[in-house]
Amino acid sequence: MGSKSPEYDGHKGQDNSNGPIESPTGGMPRGEMHTTDGDGTLGDSDEGDDDEAHPAALTNGTTNGQKKKRKPKKKSKKKASKKQSSPPRVPLSQLFPQGNYPVGEVQHYEPDVENTSRTTAEELRYMSYRHLEDDSFLDDYRKAAEVHRQVRKWTQEHVKPGQGLMSIAEDIDDGVRALLGHAGLEPGDSLKAGLGFPTGLSLNNVVAHYTPNPGQKDITLQSSDVMKVDFGVHINGWIVDSAFTMSFDPVYDNLLAAVKDATNTGLKNAGIDVRISDVSAAIQEAMESYEVEIGGKTFPVKPVRSITGHDIKQYRIHGGKSIPFVKNSDQTKMEEGEIFAIETFGSTGRGVTYEDVGVYGYGKSYDAPRNVSLPLASARSLYKTINENFGTIVFCRRYLDRLGLKRYLAGMNTLVQHGVVDVYAPLVDVKGSYSAQFEHTVLLRESNKEVISRGDDY
Ligand SMILES: [Co+2]
Numbered sequence: 001m002g003s004k005s006p007e008y009d010g011h012k013g014q015d016n017s018n019g020p021i022e023s024p025t026g027g028m029p030r031g032e033m034h035t036t037d038g039d040g041t042l043g044d045s046d047e048g049d050d051d052e053a054h055p056a057a058l059t060n061g062t063t064n065g066q067k068k069k070r071k072p073k074k075k076s077k078k079k080a081s082k083k084q085s086s087p088p089r090v091p092l093s094q095l096f097p098q099g100n101y102p103v104g105e106v107q108h109y110e111p112d113v114e115n116t117s118r119t120t121a122e123e124l125r126y127m128s129y130r131h132l133e134d135d136s137f138l139d140d141y142r143k144a145a146e147v148h149r150q151v152r153k154w155t156q157e158h159v160k161p162g163q164g165l166m167s168i169a170e171d172i173d174d175g176v177r178a179l180l181g182h183a184g185l186e187p188g189d190s191l192k193a194g195l196g197f198p199t200g201l202s203l204n205n206v207v208a209h210y211t212p213n214p215g216q217k218d219i220t221l222q223s224s225d226v227m228k229v230d231f232g233v234h235i236n237g238w239i240v241d242s243a244f245t246m247s248f249d250p251v252y253d254n255l256l257a258a259v260k261d262a263t264n265t266g267l268k269n270a271g272i273d274v275r276i277s278d279v280s281a282a283i284q285e286a287m288e289s290y291e292v293e294i295g296g297k298t299f300p301v302k303p304v305r306s307i308t309g310h311d312i313k314q315y316r317i318h319g320g321k322s323i324p325f326v327k328n329s330d331q332t333k334m335e336e337g338e339i340f341a342i343e344t345f346g347s348t349g350r351g352v353t354y355e356d357v358g359v360y361g362y363g364k365s366y367d368a369p370r371n372v373s374l375p376l377a378s379a380r381s382l383y384k385t386i387n388e389n390f391g392t393i394v395f396c397r398r399y400l401d402r403l404g405l406k407r408y409l410a411g412m413n414t415l416v417q418h419g420v421v422d423v424y425a426p427l428v429d430v431k432g433s434y435s436a437q438f439e440h441t442v443l444l445r446e447s448n449k450e451v452i453s454r455g456d457d458y
Pocket of ligand 1: 001002003241309310341343439
């Protein structure tokens, strides 16, 4: 999920202390959100049993990655290893009974980055980020990433022109929930594990933040469409935010290649003590080295300047730091223990978005109080539902409908008017333009960074 640039108005040099979105950084209601998942290890050890469902840890060229040695497949008298179904419905806890979820792509920091000295104050802060080295935290995060990989694999193989966006979105959502083993129908269940934000299916000049809403005319996917598929998977509020672009016509290949390259360049440049402005400059340079010919006309691939990458905090998709795709003078540095969604968007249009009519989703403001006095009874009960099911996780109308809620729009408007809920609108570039997106979540750990959502697809 992309972050809208702070009041994009072309001014340079963002003040990052204000955060990328309207709501100021505030305390987050944690308390009840720390409950653990509960699934995890089932059954006894059955070594090597899961090899085929376990892509070897990917490493980049600079690393002596410990490539997992594939054991010769022995005929096991034990239960056959389970395989993912199609559509994906087998919980990962059954595919990985020992909880050894695949490691993402491990990248090592550039030497000059590694040698940068850290101050004592930062050391102190580092202690509070120890969880990024913690095994159970990593297991959960890697599990969420594997859910993302399995659901997107199915999506890439089965989504075809002629299908409606509503069914595509529901299939992705249902896959994520099934693989996590959390249907999200009981109060509190989707806070333990579930979707990280509304599944985005944005076509062509719709750059980001479109999701089908109930009761609206469905859109049929066309073979000429360029579709950004952006969905999130969370466990205990830690969100894997990853996105890719699908097209069915090779004419768009260069557009997709430009954006994929730009995102990978951003990932490569990300690191502890690295200035955000340096990451942005590298992203822009990679993206702008491409052009694409569509319908006999050549277009430069423009980095979209009104959306940014972002850091991720628990139950908080946009943590407060922004990574633009264009040059800027932001001296803010990335820090050890931080988690970033490195994403880029490229467009054949103006490279600037505006808000379209309609609603993508809603999110409880990070500084909203748990209890608000609201004049409308329907607003009060809606707020209770939001607190119980989403907290500060962004959600959409489909997710309310499946909980059985009806006629909640007046209540929602009240919550928005009182500033306790923010609305997100679709972001579009000029008509007739095409845009693409690729995105990965990366953990900046002490000795290396882990592109946790990396797969063999992107
Ligand atoms: Co994102």
